[in-house]
Amino acid sequence: MEYAVHHRTAVVDGLDVFYREAGDPDAPTLVLLHGFPTSSHMFRRLIPALADRYHVVAPDHIGFGQSAMPALEDFPYTFDALTDVTEGLLRQLGVDRFAMYVQDYGAPIGWRLTLRSPDRITAIVTQNGNGYEEGLVPSFWKDVFAYGENPGPDTEGPVRFALTPEGVRWQYVTGVPDPSLVSPDTWTHDLALLARPGNDRIQLKLFRDYLTNIALYPRVHRYFRDSQVPLLAVWGANDEIFGPAGAEAFRQDLPDAEIRLLDTGHFALESHLNTIAGDIRAFLGRVLD
Structure with a gap:
């Protein structure tokens, strides 16, 4: 049986928020939170692989994908602000409790959601989404x-590489033993959205805000220790952004965390979809059912 993936838009605080949704709304909810420089497009194949058992919701963050992209003057573009919108969407959809899959930028947004409402989180899957300085x-x-500590022309130049065709493709293929498994549609899609006028300034603003995520880590670790939330770290071990030590670090505060290292890179779903989907189904089946 195939499960239809719906492409929807909600208005949250006056902003259009695009999201993909599939599965029975009465089933346990899994929220998928994407990273930079992509969107819920990164979950296009994972969503139908999980929708038979779970209610899956995957939003595009503001400034990404098909969601609104207000000017810098009209939206703060901080990780706190992105979390505000995500929280607003979930409440609008009536999602009271949920598991979450976090990757890259999705992790600091997810950690903020947990700190705001710890009792709402049923389980965490992190795929190259750091919560510790280990692995950076x-x-x-x-x-x-x-750049975050001293923004200016001298420090801005190096980080702009991440916005170039070479920089985006690098994220997708680095560490993947067989790059032919990664469709060029992935980085072509991301680059088209990054090329929108003003989007580079938005991304630079979020680069500058990233240090706030590191400052949040002690609170996140305390949450892990206090909650012992079930956590699966399924990780591209060859990632040159978030290395495998970032996966192993979760056991510092969650001794029962399940760690799975895969022979691939940052966007592990592109080469290991079936493996990751199977790991998620087994993990959530154990801890939720």
Whole structure:
């Protein structure tokens, strides 16, 4: 049986928020939170693979994908603000409790959701979504942190590489043993959205705000220790942004965390969809059912 994926838009605080939705709304909900520079497009194949058992919701963050892209003057573009919109969407959809899949930027948004309403979170799947300083690969993050600490022309240049065709393709194919498994539609799609006038300034603003995520880590770790929330880290072990130490680090505060390292890179779904979908189904089946 095939499960239809619906493409919908809600208005949250006056902003259009695009989201993909599938499955029975009465089933346990799984919220998929995407990273940079993509959108819910990254979950296009995962959603139908899970919709027979779960109610799956995957929004595009403001400034990404098909969601609204207000000017910098009209929206703050901080991770707090992105979380506000995500929280507003879930409440509008009547999603009171949910598991979540977080990747890249989706992780700091997800951590904020947990800190605001810990009792709403039933389980966490993190796919190359860091919650510890371990795993932050220095060769990538030194430029982001330099820019966040001292924004200006000298520090902005290096981080702009992430907005170029070479930089976006690098995220998709680096660490993937067989890059032919990764469709070029992925980075072509992302680049078209990054090329919208003013989007580069939005992304740079979020780069500058990333240090707030690191500052949040001690609170996140305390949440993990206090809640012992079920967590699966299914991780592209060859990621040169969030290395495998980031996956192993979850066991510092969640001794029962399940860690699965895969021979692939940052966007692991592109090469290991079936493996990851199977791991999620087994994990959520154990901890939710």
